[in-house]
Amino acid sequence: MKMACSDISINSIYGLFTTLLMVRLDSLLICLSYVMILKTLLSIASTVECLRALNTCVSHLWAVLLFYMPMLGLSVLHRFGKGSPPLIQILLGYIYLLVPPLMNPVVYSVKSKHLCARIISVFVK
Template sequence: MGLVAVLRAMVIILPLPFLLKQFRYSRANVLSHSYCLHQEVMKMGCSDITVNSIYGLFTKLLTMGLDSLLIFLSYVMILKTVLSIASHAECLRALNTCVSHLCAVLLFYTPEISLSVIHRFGKGSSPLLQVLLGYISLLLPPLMNPIVYSVKSKHLRVRIIRVFIK
């Protein structure tokens, strides 16, 4: 499965630098993000970027859409199995775990999709918003993952609530 994931990423992402290389660049080569974002480099080109924009959006939707669909189907199968054989307490525990996993997935995908949509369709959007969403999509998932999973534990949940109440 790991090899399939690596091969899929290579097949989908590898054409992007070659598509960017065919452009002529005459504007300032200053990126607003601290990392090389495809949409931003694409907008620096003086040539027609329609094909590149469509391919970039297609890859984003294909990878995230396919991943989301597979995650959803796996949770449907897990919940179907758990709800058919488990007791009421075990069902609640399984649902609690599934909700945490789904929250973590949403925390990862939502900023990433928002950034992609704003870069492609938000012509009048603030550059500050684009930079802020870029950093949120990089930093939010790894920072929030421990919090999402620790809220499940009653002991940790009580301590977190105690910190915010003081």
């Protein structure tokens, strides 16, 4: 594109706008589904079951955030970080590919007291 056109800033802005629109649409649909889940949950379940399900919903939200944050950072870096070293782009790409799947079990295991204590003991040593 740089060889065919002199100014590609419009294309970069359009790509970033499209990425942000997709993330917002996903976030809106996720929030809508959580509102429907919580509405159903609060009308049917007991207090203990409600808190348990709410704890699961919070874990789901953390997992979604772990997925979207590196994606947004990588998108902004690719569009506007032309002067950044290639190593940063490669490192952020690896973070985007590896961190969400590796952190997913950690996010969901934090609810378990035994596993939470083991994870803290690994990092505190």
